[in-house]
Amino acid sequence: MNDGLSTIEQQITSDYKYGFTSNLEADQAPKGLNEDIIRFISGRKNEPEWMLEWRLKAYRYWLKMEVPDWANIKYPAIDFQDIIYYSAPKQSKKLNSLDEIDPELRRTFEKLGISLDEQKRLSGVAVDAVIDSVSVATTFREQLGELGIIFCSISEAIQEHPELIKKYLGSVVPMTDNFYSALNAAVFTDGSFCYIPKGVRCPMELSTYFRINAENTGQFERTLIVAEDSSYVSYLEGCTAPMRDENQLHAAVVELIAMDHAEIKYSTVQNWYPGDKEGKGGIYNFVTKRGICAGVHSKISWTQVETGSAVTWKYPSCILKGDYSTGEFYSVAVTNHHQQADTGTKMIHLGKNTRSRIVSKGISAGVSHNSYRGLVSVAKNASNARNFSQCDSLLLGDRCGAHTFPYIEVKNNTAQVEHEATTSKIGEDQIFYCNQRGIDTETAVALIVNGFAKEVMNQLPMEFAVEAQKLLAITLEGSVG
Amino acid sequence: MLQIKDLQAGIEGKEILKGINLTIQPGEVHAIMGPNGSGKSTLAAVLAGRSDYEVTGGSVEFLGKDLLDLSPEARAGEGLFLAFQYPVEIPGLSTINFMKTAVNEVRKYRGEPTLDAAEFLKLMKEKMNLVNIDKNLLTRSLNEGFSGGEKKRNEVFQMAMLEPRLAILDETDSGLDIDAIRIAAAGVNAVRSKENATLVITHYQRLLDYIIPDFVHVLYNGRIVKSGGKELALELEETGYSFLKNEMNIA
Numbered sequence: 001m002n003d004g005l006s007t008i009e010q011q012i013t014s015d016y017k018y019g020f021t022s023n024l025e026a027d028q029a030p031k032g033l034n035e036d037i038i039r040f041i042s043g044r045k046n047e048p049e050w051m052l053e054w055r056l057k058a059y060r061y062w063l064k065m066e067v068p069d070w071a072n073i074k075y076p077a078i079d080f081q082d083i084i085y086y087s088a089p090k091q092s093k094k095l096n097s098l099d100e101i102d103p104e105l106r107r108t109f110e111k112l113g114i115s116l117d118e119q120k121r122l123s124g125v126a127v128d129a130v131i132d133s134v135s136v137a138t139t140f141r142e143q144l145g146e147l148g149i150i151f152c153s154i155s156e157a158i159q160e161h162p163e164l165i166k167k168y169l170g171s172v173v174p175m176t177d178n179f180y181s182a183l184n185a186a187v188f189t190d191g192s193f194c195y196i197p198k199g200v201r202c203p204m205e206l207s208t209y210f211r212i213n214a215e216n217t218g219q220f221e222r223t224l225i226v227a228e229d230s231s232y233v234s235y236l237e238g239c240t241a242p243m244r245d246e247n248q249l250h251a252a253v254v255e256l257i258a259m260d261h262a263e264i265k266y267s268t269v270q271n272w273y274p275g276d277k278e279g280k281g282g283i284y285n286f287v288t289k290r291g292i293c294a295g296v297h298s299k300i301s302w303t304q305v306e307t308g309s310a311v312t313w314k315y316p317s318c319i320l321k322g323d324y325s326t327g328e329f330y331s332v333a334v335t336n337h338h339q340q341a342d343t344g345t346k347m348i349h350l351g352k353n354t355r356s357r358i359v360s361k362g363i364s365a366g367v368s369h370n371s372y373r374g375l376v377s378v379a380k381n382a383s384n385a386r387n388f389s390q391c392d393s394l395l396l397g398d399r400c401g402a403h404t405f406p407y408i409e410v411k412n413n414t415a416q417v418e419h420e421a422t423t424s425k426i427g428e429d430q431i432f433y434c435n436q437r438g439i440d441t442e443t444a445v446a447l448i449v450n451g452f453a454k455e456v457m458n459q460l461p462m463e464f465a466v467e468a469q470k471l472l473a474i475t476l477e478g479s480v481g
Numbered sequence: 482m483l484q485i486k487d488l489q490a491g492i493e494g495k496e497i498l499k500g501i502n503l504t505i506q507p508g509e510v511h512a513i514m515g516p517n518g519s520g521k522s523t524l525a526a527v528l529a530g531r532s533d534y535e536v537t538g539g540s541v542e543f544l545g546k547d548l549l550d551l552s553p554e555a556r557a558g559e560g561l562f563l564a565f566q567y568p569v570e571i572p573g574l575s576t577i578n579f580m581k582t583a584v585n586e587v588r589k590y591r592g593e594p595t596l597d598a599a600e601f602l603k604l605m606k607e608k609m610n611l612v613n614i615d616k617n618l619l620t621r622s623l624n625e626g627f628s629g630g631e632k633k634r635n636e637v638f639q640m641a642m643l644e645p646r647l648a649i650l651d652e653t654d655s656g657l658d659i660d661a662i663r664i665a666a667a668g669v670n671a672v673r674s675k676e677n678a679t680l681v682i683t684h685y686q687r688l689l690d691y692i693i694p695d696f697v698h699v700l701y702n703g704r705i706v707k708s709g710g711k712e713l714a715l716e717l718e719e720t721g722y723s724f725l726k727n728e729m730n731i732a
């Protein structure tokens with residue numbers, strides 16, 4: 001090997017390891033979007049009238065909106081009439097136990113490494129698995145119920161806890177917020193709802209695995225987490241999707257609400273199909289995630305490991321309204337081949353003595369593009385606000401790109417806002433050093449990349465940190481030689 | 482165990498090694514000395530399989546195998562270790578983690594069972610004592626922010642962990658204080674055996690007081706121009722390399 005970089009290129013050849021399709025008979029809506037489709041979705045879910053009205057309002061608003069084009073990403077225009085907005089795996093009757101689950105569905109979960117067997121399940125993890133649009137299994141419900149914690153699908157919550165849904169749904173991300181949040185409000189099919197009552201510390205990681213399954217099905221998940229005074233919850237969202245030729249749209253909305261002294265930790269490991277080496281196929285991931293630290297001394301922490309999707313557009317944000325509240329954003333975004341990611345965060349300081357911390361680690365390989373876009377805003381009355389941002393980029397090869405777009409808006413002169421950014425490359429000398437110790441190049445890249453991302457990985461719950469490390473390694477398999 | 486025959490190598494068209502001949506038997510310690518830029522590190526790098534160097538001629542046999550045919554990691558698996566003159570930094574990766582991976586990869590290469598966490602810790606403790614290295618250093622990012630001496634000491638620790646058949650130490654003594662040299666040498670001597678050999682690259686006779694070589698070679702301008710016993714090192718210390726130029730001119 002005389003030309004290090006050509007080996008770098010050579011090794012960018014690994015395939016998506018979770019690409020497969022399972023044959024679940026689907027019950028789905030016809031293609032396209034109109035008011036009848038929205039009525040169909042709402043009807044399928046037995047929703048109350050107010051919910052249907054809410055959806056229709058969002059839909060009518062959406063019709064007047066335009067697709068955003070400010071992000072540093074390129075993709076063909078999406079035909080919103082060419083998408084199926086509702087698809088549910090067919091299940092004839094309610095299940096009494098996990099044994100009754102369609103064996104095909106079970107195998108799908110197994111391939112993804114999700115065990116629904118409570119005994120086998122990593123202790124302390126409750127799983128609310130979402131395949132396509134319907135939540136098919138919920139575990140640990142009773143145990144949580146004893147503490148007054150509600151953890152169920154959003155569809156169930158609409159039926160059973162309408163007062164909470166009416167109060168909080170759309171309160172952090174209004175349907176009018178952006179194009180995709182309006183679309184989501186109109187057509188969302190499922191997602192999770194989580195409510196932690198006053199003074200309760202949720203004793204386990206709550207976890208949802210989302211998965212796109214039926215062909216041409218857009219996924220419009222809606223997640224809502226409310227943490228009452230002095231409560232705590234840690235939530236993990238993880239996903240992988242089957243290999244596809246056609247681009248699939250995903251436009252989720254996640255809303256978090258933390259009251260006085262409450263803390264919400266939201267972690268994501270995202271591994272959707274990124275498209276093949278030529279950039280064909282892959283998921284379009286346009287997500288709106290926002291949390292509000294509504295109460296004093298509240299805290300919201302976002303941790304994300306983004307390895308998948310063809311196009312990612314995602315800015316988990318915190319509105320720091322309560323005095324002394326804290327917002328955190330820890331992110332690892334990996335792009336390979338033709339992937340594009342434009343991701344970052346917004347920290348909106350409204351209350352006094354609010355703090356925020358941003359640690360973003362972008363890793364680019366192949367001919368991919370990885371952008372960090374972050375806003376730190378300090379309002380006029382937000383005295384003594386503090387922010388620290390650290391944005392590091394690691395390049396593998398010289399055909400990929402890393403971009404940083406920090407925006408800072410400070411309207412109060414007691415604010416302290418710090419921003420640091422670095423860009424580095426994996427060096428041939430680092431690889432050789434590892435090789436000389438008997439470590440092959442692929443493993444060496446994994447070690448170096450995981451080292452680079454360590455500060456963020458450390459934020460993940462233990463059980464998932466290992467999984468996430470593997471994911472980084474798989475995504476970058478063969479990226480450097 | 483190592484036979485280097487007429488080895489020629491260069492980089493970007495520039496010839497650096499111009500025909501090296503060197504044979505090392507198990508149990509032997511060889512020292513290579515020579516002025517700056519003479520090709521000592523290049524020889525070490527070529528033996529370890531650094532790919533930027535192009536081998537243009539000659540052969541190297543290591544334990545019966547064609548060394549030049551093996552990937553760098555396979556050479557390590559076969560038992561070749563290089564303590565780098567300039568060890569690289571890997572942020573976020575601790576020496577412990579790095580060594581756990583390395584030890585197990587090498588074991589896999591040899592078809593030996595990998596060590597679990599407890600077995601690894603036991604081995605690590607043993608070697609830490611041997612080379613007298615501080616645990617804190619091993620939990621920090623590999624070589625990041627290490628002092629010059631700490632980096633070298635870390636190389637000696639890694640050598641002890643991997644128990645190589647042939648260890649090449651490229652100026653491992655430079656940057657070490659007197660006590661550290663003694664400890665490093667003790668580390669080298671501790672892994673010394675009838676089966677293992679060591680190739681020490683150094684500028685200073687001092688190290689050779691602690692690691693007593695069987696042979697000393699002088700590398701100059703890409704060739705070994707003089708070989709002798711340990712007294713050659715003493716001689717060089719006194720006279721320097723100026724004699725080389727005269728000898729070479731005559732030649």
Ligand SMILES: Nc1ncnc2c1ncn2[C@@H]1O[C@H](COP(=O)(O)OP(=O)(O)OP(=O)(O)O)[C@@H](O)[C@H]1O
Nearest residue numbers: 492495497515516517518519520521522523524566
């Ligand atoms: N990557 C490179 N590109 C160009 N020239 C190189 C490269 N690496 C080494 N050289 C040259 O090869 C020659 C031998 O270098 P080498 O590092 O092997 O010397 P050395 O004997 O180890 O010296 P020192 O005692 O200073 O460590 C030097 O002239 C050096 O400049």
Ligand SMILES: [Mg+2]
Nearest residue numbers: 521522523566
């Ligand atoms: Mg040198």
